[in-house]
Every structure is written in structure tokens, then in C-alpha cells.
Amino acid sequence: MATFKVVEGGFYTTVQDLGRYGFQRYGVPVSGAMDVYALRLANILLGNEQGNAALEMTLIGPKLEFLEDTTIALAGANLAPRLNQHPAPMWRAFRVQRGSLLTFDGPMVGKQTYLALPGGIDVPLQMGSRSTYVRTGLGGYEGRTLQPGDKISAVRRGEKHRSNPATIPNELLPQRLDERPLRVVMGPQSDAFTPEGIAAFFSSSYTVSQQSDRVGHRLEGPPITHSRGADIVSDGIPSGAVQITGDGQPVILMADRGTTGGYTKIATVITVDLPKLAQTLPGNTVTFHAVSVETAHRLLKEQEDAMKRFKDYVDRSARTHGAGLRVLVDNKPYEAQDEDGETAAQTEPLHGDVHTSRRSITATINGNPYTFEVQVQDDGGTPPA
């Protein structure tokens, strides 16, 4: 028995985690999620370790048939998910019943989305990672993209779902790329370009080409001219390296990049902006803005702090069994339990942004008519301020 069966594989669906480190010296690419941020948030929503393996889905999502009851979370691009034809939520854990069909209509916003399962996806660890590197058949599910008939299991099976699924707060939701430039740190070969080349890089907008995949995103725009040729003695390539080939066009190297290469690298996209790049579609445009390494580190720490606050909230609410839901009849709160015996409605007052709906219900009991004032309060999964 597995957690779900693949009915259709989608455009490019693989198992990814945070990547395979320690083997670049042997020419083994890091791989891992293109949008590491979304992968981590999907895991946090389920109370997983942030680096647990999840499904990475690209543009056209798969069609999955669930073979057992479980809880899942989707984070990343909005590929218009549907559970049994009804719209399914993004950025929130939700219950899935055995026999359910999860489908995707197609990209509304972005390119990559992540499906997390309780405890992660149960595939073997290979060289310290569960990430798939398709070209060499490493890791993941048999080292390849998912195909119809594949069966995937969660690490934690049959566990009771959280009765209070938290929603990602707005401050943590990814910002759209077009709102601001991609920030880069100059180097390692920024001295290999003419002043005109550097000026073109920072003043022009570049269009994401069709030839973009997990190895890198190729951009098209005004050429960035070299001062002494595009070739260098091959060296190591960092994640987000903006490589300028002989024709002056940028290629930004990403998860499945080769470990070494022989083209000049004008700059490197900073860690907090890589997910935004990963979510760009062919035809989208990007611009660049230089920041210092120190600024990049400060931005990363701010993001980590915000994520940690959210994770603490999720973990705390899971520990306290806070239902996030409160039912009052004639202003008296009642406790309620779900089918698993978990608290579904709590008697203690809710915190945060509480939405209250009220209804008046008339019922006949033992021949006598009674009227109740019923209130349902929902905190919407809002974390504490």
C-alpha cells in the first residue's frame, strides 16, 4: 500500500529536498528544490523537518489518486489545484480522504509548486539526499520523473491530522518578481566585463527564454560585453551564478547546474531572491540590482527569523491541540471532537484575526420549539502577532 498512485505524471514531477551536498568535488550536481523556500514552508505546515523530501511539480501538475487518508500541503506556484474537482487550498495543510483525486488546472502564478506529505516522501536516501538528478538517474523515485502507475508513500502513515491547520501569514507569502529587481552580489568575474557591459546588465530588462529548466534560466536582452573574452579557466559554479556566454547573454545557473564551468560569471543572485527566479515563466522579464554580501546575509537572516516565528506557531498550535475553531450556543462555548477524537472546537477564547459567523436555529425537541443563537468563530490559522 502506498499513500498515492500517479495517474498522470504532469510536465516534470520529481522528488526533491534541500539538495545533495558534499559531492560536488566528484562532479555531482547539488540538485534539490528550485524554490527551496516554498519546499520548506510546505514542510513546516505539516510539522515536518524543513528539508524533508517533497514532490516538485512544474507548470502542468500531475494527477494523483490517494490510496489512504492523509494530510498534505501545497506551497509555491499556484497551479490551480483541485481535490475531487473542488478548488484546493495553497499554503495550508488539508485533509485528503482515500479515493480522492488531486489535479491541477495549470499555472495561474509561477512555475514550481511543492506537495508535502507527513514526514516527507519515503524514497531511499542516496549520497545524503533524496533529491532527483534525472540526467544520472540519482536519488528520488528511481532517479526519474514520475510516471503513471508509480506509487509513493509518506514517511508518517495513518497519523491523525492536525485539527488546526495553520495558514502561511501574508508577510511570508512570496512577493511577485515583477515588484522589484533580482538582487545580486557582484562577482566572481565582474572584472571580465567592459563598463558598457556592466551598465547594460544593470539598466536593461532581460526576458526569460523557453530554454529554461532545472539546470538554469537562459535570458535574452541587450548583450553584456566582455573585456577579454567569455572563456575562463573552468572553476566551481555557485547557485544563482549569472554566467555570460560568448554572445553576451546571461544564463542563471540553478539546482541541476554542472559543478564547474568555463564561462565568466558577472554576478550571483542572492539566496532570498532565487525562489522568485525559479518561479519565472518564459516571457517574464527580470532586471538586476547589486547589493553587498552583508546586505544579502541580513535579508536572509530576516527571512529565517520570520520563518522560525511561523514554525514555532505551527508547532505550538499542534502541541496544544488548539482547534482554532470555537462554537458557542447562546453565548456558551462547547467543546467538539472530530472523527479521530481530536479537538475540533475549543472552549478557550481565540486569538488573532477572528472571523465570527452567527445563525439563529429553531429546533423542535420533545414537541417543544427552541431557538438557539449559534456562533462559529474561526481564527483562520492566523499566527499570533
Place this chain on the structure above:
Amino acid sequence: MYAEPRFLPAGDRALAVELGDDITPQTNAAVRDLFVALEGNPIEGVVDLVPSYRSVLVNYDPLVLDFAQLHEKLTALLASVSAGEPATPRCVQIPVLYGGHAGPDLDHVAQHNNLTADEVVAIHSAPQYLVYMLGFSPGFPYLGGMDERIETPRLDTPRTIIPAGSVGIAEKQTGVYPTATPGGWQIIGLTPLNFFDPYADPPSLLEPGDLIRFVPINQAEFDAIVQEVEQGAYKTRTEAPE
């Protein structure tokens, strides 16, 4: 090789220690010495190392240490490296079945250079080649030091598939394909050794900075080694570096 190393930011999670901008055994030996020192004296927060011809790309976790702290620790380590003895590389013997089905282009390489096939084999298997770095694909060694008497251009039409272990020549370079791939190299032989095995520890037969020498073998020896490799009984053979 530079007089002083350069410390180049490579984004917010990597720092390149550049020791030169040339492809020479001297610069590469300095890369290897730094790499070995970093392996032997791990810096907390360093998550991966990418040694190449002339630099070591140090991948680090900025939540553990920042650029200035890493720069400082690397400077101290480099000072101790230059004061110490250089690491002695090992020379790994690579058995190769030359010619025939194993090396369909051996005769062409011979004709192109006005040599006999035996002369090509003798020239190719004479030197110890330096593994400057591994890259391009898992386990692929960038080798230096091929004799120019056996230089041969690539095939006009690349083959759609070249078996794993194929030993080839392309212009001034020689190399071994660790995994089956399409390719345009002139294939002169086949090694029974597995250059990349994801289930092995380490997964790569070769380490950056190793030396290798190709050792001609016959079909019977080839078959025997294949069996040993399959049973996990093959012991890597080394010789003294020259």
C-alpha cells in the same frame, strides 16, 4: 599562479579562493593542498568544496559564519598550508582494453598520426596523467598531460551512445566517460573499472589531484576484472607518483 590568493564573493553562500588563472600542475597542487587542508581541518559552517583547475569554491552557511569570518579562517589555513609539506598524490592504475570492439577508433587515431595501433597504445599508456578536477558529469576526470603525437580531432558525427568506461581522445585531451552518454570523442579503449558508483563510498573512483596511468590489458584480464568489480572484490591498484 598568483603571488597572493584572491578571495572572491560568489554570491552570499560561496567564496572562491582563487590561486591562479592557469592550467599548470603547480597551481593545481596548491588547490589540492588547500582542499586537503580544508578536509583535515573542517571549518564549522562550510558545507561543500568544489576544487577546480585553479580555485576552491567554498560553499558556506551564512547563518553560521559570514564572509569576513570565513575569509579570516581561510587566510590562517592557507598560511599553515604554505608552511607545511605538500600532500603527495596517489597514482591510480586504470586497466584498459585497447582497440577492437572496446576501442573502435584506435586504428583511426593511429592513421591520423602516422603511427601503428601499438605505438598509440604505448604512447597513451606511458605517462601519469594529473586529474586536475572532476566535473562535467559525475566522476568525469579532466586530465592533463597527453602526448601531442596522438592528438586527434573529434568525430565528425558524434555517436548517440558511448558505453560507460570508454577511454577517448579529443584534440589534445584524453578522458574516460564515467556513464553512458552520447559523445564525439575518438574511442580507443574500454576500462572495466567503474568511475562513478552512487552506492560506493566515495562514489567516484578518482579524487581531484590524483594521478592516473592507463595500463594495457587483454580480453581475459578484462573479463577477470569485470567479475571482480561486480563482486565488489576489486582492489584499486596504485603506483608511486613520478
